Ligand SMILES: [Zn+2]
């Protein structure tokens with residue numbers, strides 16, 4: 001029996017939060033566009049019936065004879081437009097071959113090489129020694145959940161480095177929450193930032209309580225998760241936000257955040273393509289580098305798990321980059337990019353993408369592989385760092401591009417998988433599960449693109465863009481809207497009735513079960529929010545570039 005905690009039970013029947021529609025699957029509003037995204041506007045898609053004499057007219061292409069939009073729980077797209085999933089023409093999302101089998105057309109890592117001893121060596125490099133095949137769990141169930149933990153949508157998750165039952169999450173309002181998913185009811189919510197907490201990472205500390213968070217308010221803060229007290233490590237906008245005075249374009253926001261425990265180094269990227277390097281023992285940043293194109297967000301930063309000299313960053317400039325920390329403080333050199341263009345010598349190699357890159361991560365055990373999530377609905381995997389300058393070894397087509405106000409999807413490695421193949425990512429387009437449109441969280445084999453498991457729960461009908469596999473236990477936490485869900489593998493009995501995959505599986509058409517269960521305990525997110533330190537008035541919250549359209553707010 002899953003254990004839930006619900007914040008604010010009285011409001012159950014009402015709209016759960018102003019954020020809620022953000023996570024519904026129906027394409028609608030235009031999301032923030034990348035700096036150089038194609039100008040093609042996505043149109044509002046809806047079903048129009050009965051124009052004239054009961055004739056169907058498509059809202060997307062305006063032509064009669066067909067329609068587009070949700071029909072029940074299934075989404076029909078316009079046959080005159082490219083497939084929403086793979087972006088190819090000639091079929092619709094409903095009939096897309098990648099929808100049925102995501103591994104369609106993907107090279108298997110084992111078949112990359114030909115025969116011979118070299119091939120064997122290369123296979124070993126790529127996939128590790130031949131081990132007993134790890135059998136990933138094929139069915140997962142929600143074990144516990146904390147509903148409405150946050151006041152706005154969840155933006156990031158991080159597990160405690162040593163305490164197995166603790167997960168830390170950030171939200172769009174600048175909060176950082178700490179949840180004990182074993183005890184379920186135990187959690188703390190701190191108002192750490194004035195706007196969107198983009199990334200949280202733990203820092204080395206004697207009591208394990210120190211973490212740092214980067215936010216849209218332009219600050220990087222060190223936070224004690226036990227007490228909620230915080231201290232500013234970096235403030236990119238020391239003047240603060242002054243309504244009517246501050247130039248929006250000049251405002252700097254912090255995004256991608258990486259921590260090297262071995263180097264005691266923090267790397268944080270901003271909204272202008274700049275990456276700052278800090279040592280928390282000293283007051284000012286060690287240095288900063290324009291690693292990515294000016295004016296583009298640095299969406300992620302990740303230190304290599306073994307080689308302390310390597311940093312991987314991703315950006316809205318359609319690039320993922322490898323950098324060499326040994327060159328951190330070397331002076332700028334004239335780069336290959338053009339006359340007079342000074343370039344930081346720390347840049348090693350750049351991985352080009354056709355669109356915005358949401359994240360780029362080293363594989364968690366050896367760091368030999370690189371995985372990126374790009375909004376062209378592709379997960380790309382490089383099997384060795386040496387290939388990083390080449391096209392990816394594998395492209396897996398997966399639905400994670402969206403046109404709503406959502407946290408960008410990021411494919412995550414399972415750190416427990418020593419083969420470095422298991423990948424977890426939320427799915428944007430919904431499937432019809434017994435009449436309910438659900439957005440599963442997918443467990444995929446990064447070596448083949450095969451869908452290993454789709455995690456779904458009839459009560460979880462919102463999209464799960466934020467997911468994190470536990471570093472040591474068979475637990476995956478998903479952040480969906482303002483709530484967190486802890487998944488665990490089904491018992492062998494439960495697994496038996498869950499062997500069917502994809503849309504063949506029918507779930508009971510219940511949604512009422514959730515809130516009638518006496519085990520679901522509730523709190524009120526707003527009441528519990530602890531103000532951390534002295535919070536000044538007139539903050540910079542208006543500078544949240546992610547803010548949703550101001551409409552339809554309910555009292
Ligand atoms: Zn049409």
Ligand SMILES: [Zn+2]
Pocket residue numbers: 083084085086087088091092093095096097098
């Ligand atoms: Zn397709």
